Amino acid sequence: MRNRFFLWILFLSGAVLFVFTLIAAYREIAPEWKRYQAQYKEQIIKLAKDDATKKKAKELVPAVQQIYLGTLNRIDRCMSCHMGVENPMMANAKLPLKQHSGDYLKNHPPDKFGCTVCHYGQGRATNKKEAHAATRDTHWDFPTIPLKYIQSSCTQCHDYEMLSAKGYDNIAKGAKLFMEKGCRGCHKLNGIGGALGKKLDVVGSQPIAYFPMRFVEGDRNTYNWHKQHFTDPRALVPESEMKINVKPEETDLLATYVLSLRAGEMPKDYRRIKGTQTVEKPDEGEALYRMFCIACHTTGKDSYFDEIFNRTIPAIMKPAFLKTADEKYIKKVVEDGRAGTQMTSWKATAGGLTGVEINNLIAYITKDRPSAKPERFDFAGFKTDLKRGEELYNIRCALCHGKKGQGGEGFLGLNLRNPVVQGADPEFLAITVRDGRSETSMPPFGKKGVGFTDRDIADVVSYVKTMSKKK
Amino acid sequence: MSNETHEKTGMSRRDFLGLASLGAAVISSLTVLAGTFRMFKANVRYEESTKFKIGKAEEFPAGTVKKLDDKGVFILSKDDGIYAISAICTHLGCIVNQVDWGFQCPCHGSRYNEHGKVIGGPAPRSLEWLEISEAVDGSLEVDTAKSVPVGTKLKLYA
Amino acid sequence: MNELKQSGIDVFKHNIKSLLGSFAGSFLRSGKPTSDKSRAAAMFNNFFLHVQGVKTHINTLRPTYTLGLGLISFFLLIITVISGVLLMVYYSPSIEHGYTSVKDINYVVFAGKLIRNVHKWAGEGMIIFVLLHMARVFYTSSYKQGREFNWVVGIVLLILTFGINLSGYMLPWDQLSYWALVIVANIIQSPKEITDSLGITKFFDVGVFSKELFLGGLTAGKESLTRVYLLHIMLLPIFLFIFLGVHFWRIRKDGGLTKPDVFEPKPIDAGLAALPEKRGGIFPTNKTYGLMELAHGRTPVVDRDVENTVLSWPNLLIAEAALFVLCLAGVIAYSFFIDAPLKELANPMIPENPAKAPWYFLGLQELLSYSAFMGGVGLPGLALLGLALIPYLDKEPYHVGIWFSNKQGKRIALESLVVSTIVIIGLLAFVINFGWFRNWWPNVPQMLITLINPGNIWVGFMIVWSLYVIKRTGSTRMGAIALFTMFLISFLIYTYVGTELRGPNWDFFWSKSQWPIH
């Protein structure tokens, strides 16, 4: 009995092994792409007009079709299924055998460019699921790119002018939007821009895991993420501070643009760049304002409390502000930023703006400066009483600026603890307290408003100037 | 040997089960082995394709001789057509040079005439003529993996 | 002359006819195994077969005794080695091409995906079967009566099995590999926790030193892959095969597999070729171990074969062949349906969340989340030491070769199973719900956590409980059963928790479907 038991095991497992080896071998010799190649052969034979073509088609042997691109460090096997991509006879065929649309392949022969350099997808894969890599279980970071974003691939070799001239202007439009919507107020590109957001230099070639995909609708890939993120940043990243002000149709353009920001450069003999390709900063004040400031300060005419930043964003182009604030003060704010708030430092070593550009920018901001000077305030003439100042502050100012002068966090007033306010000329602060900022929520505290005497004001200002030392 | 032991041992009875299981084991192991050997044959090559484009026909007016160093091919154009001769010496695979009277191999002194026919040295065969054809986009294509009979030229209509 | 010539040709013809047979005979050295003598000779004359005895005890051939676990482990090793050699044909160990070469093995190599799966699953199967084999050896008291050293060799083999599996895990250079490598490097670095607490790091930083030795640098990169590859295909396999040789040789020298002192063949054993029969005589047993019983015919004294053994050829060989084909078929069938994972290309900037070691180390990773040193070095070291010491601390010479020794053993095993399950799950539930020292007193010194953490408490409990069992039953064997059972159960539970119930940020989740998707 015992030996028979072992013999039965031997027999049965031998049979199982044999069967599975055969099935596995069949799976190896009859892959998905062979089916398409057989269809291709059949269709070519049917469509052939002359005998030579027919003969050639009959000689077709199924094999993995691959394009080896040494300099691009790619291997593309897409044509194992997409057999007819270069064949005009297949113009009316169905996918995957259909000929490539348009005449792109004339100047971009597949044997030099391959497929994935424009279309993405996994070139090495030999089955549809993994080659197109649409689902996350394929673990490929760059699924085939939807055609509406395909222009992001063109900029690897071409400049915007050439593309726009040929009618492919999504990318240039996207770049323009990027320039004008103030994206660089928070995001650095080529080293220039604010520090609030992430650097965008290679955002187009970041792997999927770089992006929080949790709330993305539809396929969880980079393309959908960008599109939906431009539609509503907080729907994807609840804690995001990103401010976005674009029309729905503009999201695709912006997505195309950011997807074109890729790591690595094409080899020299592929590149055809003559004109501009990157968004370089213009140096007129208005353009600079649009590129760096507009996302937060909008028109600059309104001060408003922003729920995203959780603080009030001042109206920097309002005459009431410009009347009291001199150029030196504004320059200091622009160059050093306001520590403790979202306002970035813009000097060359931080935000990356040159002195000339900052001057141009300030010239633009201050263009509506009224000619009338504010009435002077003789701050030095008062012997100030800090204790009284504190009492006054706690009752009248703390309502909006907070007890510690911190501002933000639900308080309507600005942060008074930051170095810019602390380092400002006390006379400037006193005038601000006295006259308020008309059309904003800062009321005049002088005699015509709340009823502070000049002495009250001097006391409060001197107290405010000591606030950074308070914990 | 003796019959006694034959009766006594299970294996020597060669019952059906023993044979069948031994057969199953051997056959299935052989199948696995066969698949294993097949695995060594690569399905793809990690090198440039043997088929490559050399440009439009206009770039090769009659009388042109062009050596493509990286591919090891001579492209020659005559009045009656264009043809490609392999630059790989048939002796041990060196690259031949073009000289007045044809081709000369620098390694072991094989000599070929202008049609690639071997005329001296250790080379066993003449240089191969390679298939040259017109691709869909109108440019010429050479395939180093496909040889054609000596004298096959592609007629140009231009 | 003519006649001679004629006969010479005939001889030659005859030689050609019998070529196959005579080659087989020369191969086996003693001709076709048709008699007991030649069968015996076939075994002891063969380079590969003579590591096994000429005769095999019937108990050894009983599937219910050995369950074939040791052999399965060995056959899985053979399968792994062969498939590994095949993979080496296409794999290239560099961070530039490693990942793409694995992709190409999946996509364009003939049966490449299957072979990679086979390699992976056979390798990981080894871990399971080596552990099961160890459990079998333990529960049948097979570490006794001269087999003490072989038990220790077995533990070395267990460590090597873990090591080879782990190093192989790193080679595809995908996200799983990279972050497992990072984790392992940090486990290796974990003695720093102790040296830091003692304040001697600045004199001799043993943690960072060994980490650098392993990675070839301070971070995982090009050099690390080369080193891991070397470990995987050269160093560890060499040691594995050396120790395996010793292991097999010692089985033979230590008298084959264990068997009960009192053994009676059952009717079911009747199917064995040449079952020894008792045909009367004066003495009840025959203890001649000379060459005599190999001689043709009956033994002159009692007319009986050596006690309860049968010839290895063919009995043992059939069993082995059956087991081998069973292993191969099992592995291939499993590999046919389940693919070895391959994630995105390694990216040092984007950690996997959770960054998990391979499953067989997730039990350790759970302990690691309490204290890196204790979980990574201290407790595993202690556990292995404890396992190695078992045969030297439990020397009771009875009940060898019987599962669980006796009724009491079964009861103790069951009792330990229940107790350890309750205690571990209790500890886990406590930690998951209430945290540990650091959550209560953020400034608690690391040394205190290293010394007192749930892992240590569990190990302490194991020791105390085993001592209690020894005291209660008066038998060291019972204590050993309790200890080993608890070790197995904790390995099982901790591995399960680490694999299935721990999600991003090492938080607790009831199932993977509750993980926040990233």
Added chain:
Amino acid sequence: MKVKIFVLSIILLISQQTGNAFGAEAKKNDPGKKVYEERCQICHGAKGDGKGLVGVMKRSEKTGRMINVEARDFTLAVFRFRSTSTGCLPVNEDFISLINKGIPRSFMPSHKDQLSMEEKKALAEYIKTFSTRWKEEEPCKSIPVKKPRWVGSRSSVEKGKKIYKEMKCWECHGDDGKGKGPKSDTIKDDWGKPIVPFDFTTGATKMGDAPENVYTAYTTGLDGTGMPSYEDSLKEDERWHLVSYTLKLMGKVK
């Protein structure tokens, strides 16, 4: 009455122009008035009409929508955050709890620690002087709130969702609770200002975001705004179900 208020406001105006910031020299020794002048007047105005010096405050929501926040006008004596039935005046406790908590998201700060209990009570009394309604009507009784245990349970959320649909909450607050229902652009409050329906997904209601507060809002309604009282149209349990669903929209229960 009217004459009295007129005289009072004249006095106030004068005192404002001549007195100093402390208001310590206020004519009447009314602590409520003193506190009001010091802390409230800057937004709510000397006459309690909500036209203080600070004026309209602009607030940009997370969705990018700009809303205007205006100080409450006390002269109509219509209050949103009460514990009494709709149409009723609030009780003193309502004033005090509001002074204590402030109103999140509309810059009304908490005065819990700044004022003593007497001052708070006096302040409430002082605010009552801005409208004649306080003389003519009596405040109703507070509606008791007792939270059932099942609030926030899954079945309760489901029932609440149904009620949300049936009671047409979505017309203003939107199907997804983001305040973008079909009617949301057109509605106006009693003072003629456009109303911004609440976006539940932001999670912080002005009344406080405990389930009890939400329940009170549904029971009493927010007088003066388009938010009606459901005290009569829904049973108590149904209102609690609605609270459950609201908690879900706020992301406080799963």
